[in-house]
Amino acid sequence: MSGERPTRELVSRFAGIGLVRGEYVFRALGLYPTCSVAQEQLFAYLDELCLLSSGPVVYRTMEVTAAEANTLRGVEEVIHEDAHSLMGVRGVRRHRRHPASLSAELRVLREVHRRHPGLIVIAPFVSAVDEYVWFRERVRAEVGPDCRVGTMIETPAAVLEAGELVAAGARHVVVGTNDLGSLLAARPRVPGVSTELGPGLARALRHVREAGGADDFRMHVAGYLTPPLMEAARQAGAHGCVVHYSDLPRLLGEEYADLPYLDHLAEVKKRTRAAIAGLAGNNRAEGWREDVRVGRTGGARIGHVPVDRP
Template sequence: MSTLRGVGVSPGRAAGPVLLVHDRLPEPERGPEPSDPTAEAERIRPAAQAVARHLQKRAADTDGEARSVLEVTAAMATDPGLLSAAEQAVTSRRLPATRAVFEAAEQFSDALAAAGGYLAERVRDVQDVRDRIVAELSGTAAPGVPEPAAPSVLVARDLAPADTADLDPTMVLALVTEEGGPTSHTAILARALGIPAVVAARGALASGAAGARVDGAAGTVELVAEPVTAEAATRSGTRWCGSGKTADGHPVKLLANVGSAADATNAIDAGAEGSGLFRTEFCFLDATSEPSADAQRECYAEVLRPFAGKPVVVRTLDAGADKPLPFLDIAAEPNPALGVRGVRVAFDRPDVLDRQLAAIAAATEDTGAEVSVMAPMVATPTEAAWFAERARAAGAGRVGVMVETPAAALCAEELLAEVDFASIGTNDLAQYTCAADRMTGALAALNDPWQPALLRLIALLGSASASQGKPVGVCGEAAADPLLAGVLVGLGVSSLSMTSAALPAVGEALAGRSLPEWRAAAERAVSAPDRVQARERARAAVDG
């Protein structure tokens, strides 16, 4: 038996026989040249449309985040730029259609990877679409997860979001991948489905194991040579009362991250007390021109309506070079993750921000939600003051900022003096603190939210929150880890916003210990030398 340590991205324990998910399709050959390049090129669009129809059919059979992922992947399959590039490669370079699709997709993937941020997160999607179109063209089986004959633990190099989206938790007991990171779409979907998952578990495929025991909280995978009796995932959350608080009654708002009306409905159904992050950029990403004030107003209102009478934190447009929007006309940058993004876009185009703030205020009146606004990628107190002045002038009653940079965390006292609250984006704060691209699987451990350096920055924010009398929340994926959620509360965080499916487990975990106990666990974690010991020390503290 061997034990691998990766990064736990979806809590829970499960065991069962191993089902290997084979690698992607082999790279298509460059020849032979087609005898009729025009006819060969004409094969590409029908194949892409067949792939899109299959994905749309799967999307229609599901809902929530899974449906959104499948719909986005279906749209990507028929992207005009991708298909045109592939057709041109056939007619001008006389490549077979399969090779042309492969090379066109590689060009798109390289460009997305270089852009970083949100666009880099789409690279795996493009590769998945590429393989599906190539399979359709060559008449072979499409890549993906094989149908389990019995409840199993899936082991793969990586999984495309479309493969993860509609997995059956009764048949897929746990996920183990050699690549991927804690903020990947696969990790987010695994949490949404309640499937324990560990990513960046190097050597899992080569082990030849017949069985596995997975701890999605600890990030460990025990691999054994003989088959293991299937044990369904053990999950907490069944005793959650729907109100966030510790065992001694200390209140902690449990909120949901949303980006669409469907997300909002799911959040309410899951018992969310509101939303700690409404990502407004999802209303802009497909727009070739700036949406009108009325269009923005209705887009926001659709998401806010289910939250009538509940708090919602609306994040203003988080766009920039890593999420290029044509109407912003932002020049290409050598390092987009460190470029003009978030509130920095508004410094050059304050008119876009002002129109968005006005639309948010109008949507608030339409819906009765208790709306606050916050700006992304704020680095200094001066930037926070600039945003707060504009937001209040637009009628915002409560104004905050996201803390995603070490600079903002280190100036927490001065930052909070300018606004009403702050919300920690642990995904970006982790990658900037450790200088580790969160989309690079080899660096997944550095993006683990249990990194002590990250916890120490959060502790600074918790201390500033107490001294300033202003709340600090967390809206990154770290909030979905039940044990880490308690540690965050122990560090002074007053609200936690996460994927809806994680709410019951987090709520039950918080209620299981008093605030002094969570503070003790936080102290143990912050003083640890590395991420593994940080988790182990926190676990030991609460288990007594």
């Protein structure tokens, strides 16, 4: 779920809500989590979903690239990164750099968890066990010691560390095949394209499942899925697949073709891309200057060099 409003009848067809991506609530509003309106809207949305679902509701804290975060009103730091956003300040990396925004989310989750104790909280874009442990302790301290804290597995490092992550308490993992497939294949992600069963992805799924030996371990597979990828998840022993609301007609049939909000995700992404392009245009207009630098050979080099910004 990414901000869509399902009916109770629709939710009843599924085993639960396998992933709520909170950043799309913030992106639709154009507000950072520290804004009170954003917190109010997030609470209302999660409370509604928890009331609709008789199964678990899994919430992943904000997962945005720096470029996406820069478009949100109230962002505490504007970060300019290279184009390849997979390698940037995102997920738990961003939470550790700016813990106040995570705390703003967790205050909301504390109230939701108080009303709906089955809520599961997931750490975004983890690459090392210490990142998960830091996140787990923040959630337990600010949401509640009995809150179940899982993790995304969407980097090759997290795949290799899967056993250690489970041992550290991550009994609910969501394998994010979009980023993981891209990183395993050393290829950039293409917007709007489903994740193919590329090199090593099926093996990575098996490795994560084998690492989860605990009785209460659950592994779900998420992303812009395809039937072959869903079959690979089944063969690997995954406990379930998390299908995007907007992908229901494509993956589960025409009976879902008339659902409301099928275009919601695409519209939010479109607005964010437009906002990023607008910021980039402003930076080019305001932040570039003629500069002269001395090269290693001692000769002068003239070119456009971006002014340093925080």
